Amino acid sequence: MTRLVGHLDLDYFYAQVEELENPSLRNLPVLVCVYSGRTGNSGVVSTANYRARELGVRSGIPIAFAKKRLAGTEAAFIRMDREKYAGYSERVMEILRENVDVMEQTGIDEAFFDITKRAGGSFEAGTEMASLIKSQVLQRERLTCSVGIAPTKISAKLASDFKKPDGLTVVGPSELANFMEPMPVEKLYGIGDKTAKALQGAGVVTIGDLARKDIPQLDDLFGQKMAVYLHNSASGEDDEPVQERGKATQISRIITLKRNSRNQDEIMTQLAPALDDVHKRVAEKGLFFRSISVIGILSDLSIRTRTKTLEAPTSDSSTLNRATSELLGALVGELGDLRRVGIKVADFEESKEQSSLSEFLR
DNA sequence: GTATGCTTTCGGC
DNA sequence: TTACGGCCGAAAGCATAC
Structure with missing residues (x-):
């Protein structure tokens, strides 16, 4: 059964939100x-x-x-305000959720969705639905987006990328091969x-070139797993389902540190607010973490990490601070001066209250 | 050989 | 002439156990 998979991408999202809030920026x-x-001026666009x-x-x-x-133009340089954009994002994703069978948000400004059921398998009906989603996003949030409808996730993403901004591209099963064939392989996700x-070394430049290679040929170059993935992607046969993310x-x-440093106290002082913030976000979500990592970025911008896995999950800030200090010591000991430094927690478990509740319900 | 778990790096936006 | 963020999820790499 042919699926109707969609991909929605908010156009130049952060900048569009700034234009929306200050229309004098438009031109x-x-x-x-x-x-x-x-x-x-240190930083990036x-x-x-x-x-x-x-x-x-x-x-x-x-x-x-x-x-x-x-230089010489009236360009507007605006400081990023992630929380503000997250608000717009949540409301747009809610609009999308109301209009689809399943949706899978993959970033602050994009999502896959599946409308096979409610379109009854019809690409004509699917086109109407995509149109409706776009107009609702425009009416309710004043934002434009680009949408693609196609039979698989990979082709839907190619379709949303095909015409932007404010695009709507529908690729039915009979048009799929012609649509994908001429595109450069690097358009494929992954x-x-x-x-x-x-791939170029093997004479593969377009998606069509790749689709014509068989799996054994690709296996020699990339290994079996990648070979199957490449073959299926290029042939429009990827079967990854659209799944709500947990x-x-x-x-x-x-x-970013005020200056490059290997001094642990100096780094910890600047890292403290970030540590507090991470702890706060974890606590808000009622999570317990088991893995703590320190991320170091050197002056050449290369990235190094060190990770500690705890015996048991915790949400304790002093455990977090102690482990961070320990890992940071190891990192600067091996690498010397750092330019930027980060902290990451992962390997989550639900809080005890929640897990006993889910146990009870089970 | 295969499954599993942990650490590090990669790559998208 | 150079210039350089901050997130996220997944893949890759490696060790261990059976």
Whole structure:
């Protein structure tokens, strides 16, 4: 049975929210930035609106670089406000949830959904539903999004990416092969620079090239698991179901140090608010964690981590602080100066009250 | 060989 | 000339047990 899978992506999300709240920004280059606090311009661009993209500024580049690129224009540099965007995101996801059979949020600004049932398997009906979702998001939240409808998750994501902003692309089963074939392989989820290079060596440039390779050929290059994944993805036969995501599996916080340092006290002082924040978020959700990691980023921006797994889950802040201190010591001992440092907790269990409740219900 | 668990790195947005 | 965040989930890598 052919599925109707959808993918929704909020257009240049953070920057669009800023435009929405301040319409005078609409025709300017708008950059939502993460300021690290080290120097005035230290940090990166998180999201750029389309006007800024036309001028060569995109997400991930240093703010100082963007400043140079946009010298002489009236560009708006805006500090990122994640909580604000999360509010908009939650309301949009709720609209989506009301209109689909199953939905799977995969980021703050995107989600997969399945409408096979309520569209009765019809792509015409599916198109109407996608249209309705888009207009509800626009009416209720004043935001545009791009939506794709196709038979699988991978093809739905390609479809939402096909026309943006404010796009709606529907790819029925009979059009699927022609739609995917000409696209470069790196458009496929899970194929980055490294895999794309390796594929290019084997004469594979487009998704169509990849679909024509058989599994044994790919097995030699990438191993069996990856071979099957690549083959199915490129052939439009990926069968990953759309599934509601459960609770978060990790909670982390990373900061940039005022200056590079290997001094444990100096680092712990700056890390303390992040530790408090992580502990607060864990407590709010009633979680117990068993794994604690310290993340260190060196001056060359490479990332190193050290992890400690506890005997038993805890929510105790002094345990968190002690373990962090210990892991940090190990990390700076081996690596020397750090530029940024972070803390992560994971391997969650429900709080005792909740687990006895679920036991009782069972 | 296979399943499992833990640590580290990778890659998307 | 250089410039450089903060999250998340999953894969990869490795060890151990059977």
